[in-house]
Amino acid sequence: xxxTLKDVTYCYNQGTAxxxxxxxxxxxxxxxxxxxGLIGHxxxxxxxxxxxxxxxxxxxxxxxxxxxxxxxxENFSMKTLRAKVGLVFQYPEHQLFEVDVFTDVCFGPKNLGxxxxxxxxxxxxxxxxxxxxxxxxxxxxxxxxxxxKRRVAIAGVLAMEPEVLVLDExxxxxxxxGRDDILDQIAFLQKERxxxxxxxxxSMEDVAKYVDRIIVMNHGQAVYDGTVKEVFRHYKxxxxxGLAAPQVTYLMHQLKEKGFAVDEDATTVEEAKESxxxxxxxx
Numbered sequence: 001x002x003x004t005l006k007d008v009t010y011c012y013n014q015g016t017a018x019x020x021x022x023x024x025x026x027x028x029x030x031x032x033x034x035x036x037g038l039i040g041h042x043x044x045x046x047x048x049x050x051x052x053x054x055x056x057x058x059x060x061x062x063x064x065x066x067x068x069x070x071x072x073x074e075n076f077s078m079k080t081l082r083a084k085v086g087l088v089f090q091y092p093e094h095q096l097f098e099v100d101v102f103t104d105v106c107f108g109p110k111n112l113g114x115x116x117x118x119x120x121x122x123x124x125x126x127x128x129x130x131x132x133x134x135x136x137x138x139x140x141x142x143x144x145x146x147x148x149k150r151r152v153a154i155a156g157v158l159a160m161e162p163e164v165l166v167l168d169e170x171x172x173x174x175x176x177x178g179r180d181d182i183l184d185q186i187a188f189l190q191k192e193r194x195x196x197x198x199x200x201x202x203s204m205e206d207v208a209k210y211v212d213r214i215i216v217m218n219h220g221q222a223v224y225d226g227t228v229k230e231v232f233r234h235y236k237x238x239x240x241x242g243l244a245a246p247q248v249t250y251l252m253h254q255l256k257e258k259g260f261a262v263d264e265d266a267t268t269v270e271e272a273k274e275s276x277x278x279x280x281x282x283x
Contacts, residue, residue, distance in 0.1 A: 001067045001084065001163045001196070003030040003053060008062035010048055010220075022048040024220040025062070030198070032163070035190050037207035037228075038200045040217030041242035046200050047090075049217065050166045053198070054085040083112055086157035090169040090200075092149040093142070101127070101144075101152050102137040108160040119159075126155040129192070130185055147178040151185070158189065164196040165189070171206065179203075183210055208232065208246045208267040216243070229265045248272045255279075 010023040023045050030036065030053075040046045051057040052064060055071055055078045064071050066081055089095055098104035105123040114122070127136065130151040136144075141152050150170055157165065167186065171179040187210050190197045201207050207214060207228070214231040216224035218241045224231050232238075235245035235253075246267050252275070255262045263275040 001032050002065075003085075003164065003196075004028070004065040004068075005052070006063045006065070008052060008059045008064060010052070010057065011060045014060060021220050023052075023059070026220070026222055028215065028222060028225070030164075030196060032196060033190075033194050034196055035187070035210060035212045036196070036198045037211035037214045038198055038217065039202070039204070039207060039214060039243060044217040045220040046217050047168060048220075050087065050168060050198060050200060053164065053166055054082050054087050056082075056087065083108075083160050084162050085164040085166065086160060086162035087166045088150075088153050088157050088168065088170060090172055092146075092153035095153050095156065096141040096149060099140065100138045101132070101141055104141055104152060105156045105159050108156055112160065122159040122161065123155075126158040127152075129158060129189055130155045131181070145178075147174050147182060150174075150182055154186070158193075162195065164198065166198045166200075168200045169202065170199070171201070171203070179206070186210070204232075204244055204246045205248075205268075208248075216241075228267050232267050233265065 005026050005028045008023055008026040009021065012020045012022060026049065038046050038050065048057065052059060058072070069076055071078070071081055096104055098107060102123055105126055106119050109119045109122045132148070132151055132155065141149060144152065170186070171182050174182065183206055186197060189195065199211060211228060214224065214226065214228055215222050216231060216238065223241070224234060232245040232249050235249050238245060248266055248269060252262050252264050252266050252272060256264050260279045262279045263271070266272040266275050
């Protein structure tokens, strides 16, 4: 499947003195199976943009196509769209509300009208995929840790078998190990199910490590859109709009300025290690 945005604009309080444009003429094509990182400073339009992808927010103007169908056509089923484009909010408490974990994960497929046997099968498979065993089934989701709550929220969306998984800051507030666990699991799911993933994150290191493509938002517009290396070559321009590149990027440029023949495009620790060893003749 694919999602196409054509001249999408969204305005809060349109026609009033409080009018604010959250998105301005955004044009994007999201193909099937891509792992996309969406970055931008607070207020850049990231959250507003992802809420358009499943029709949670309707554009003030412009068009959005899901599998070449305009989602704003009268005969288009928003229920179908929301079953195929799963959104995991930044705060999992916003989408956890059942008495226990298993019932919560069953909620989505139950709303699809599936047989009870299929509902439970999907819930079991999804919980297994996010690393939660049967010992969690009867626990209250509100008694879990932050990382466990996020896993349950992701499982609830995965149980609907979406073609697109959109995650808004899924690792916010987690310790480094918890962050790595969640992102490793998401990367595994993306490959295992061959789904499209849109990851909103403030961590440039996480984005550099996991995604195939980066979209940079600034003042409601997509100002950069390319591979990880293409986007982080503009690290000085990113600084000007309140962002940064991974720390590795700065290190490699400093080494280059000192005369070392290193790869300035290295964006992960592993890439930097390989490049530095080669520069020192140890590889």
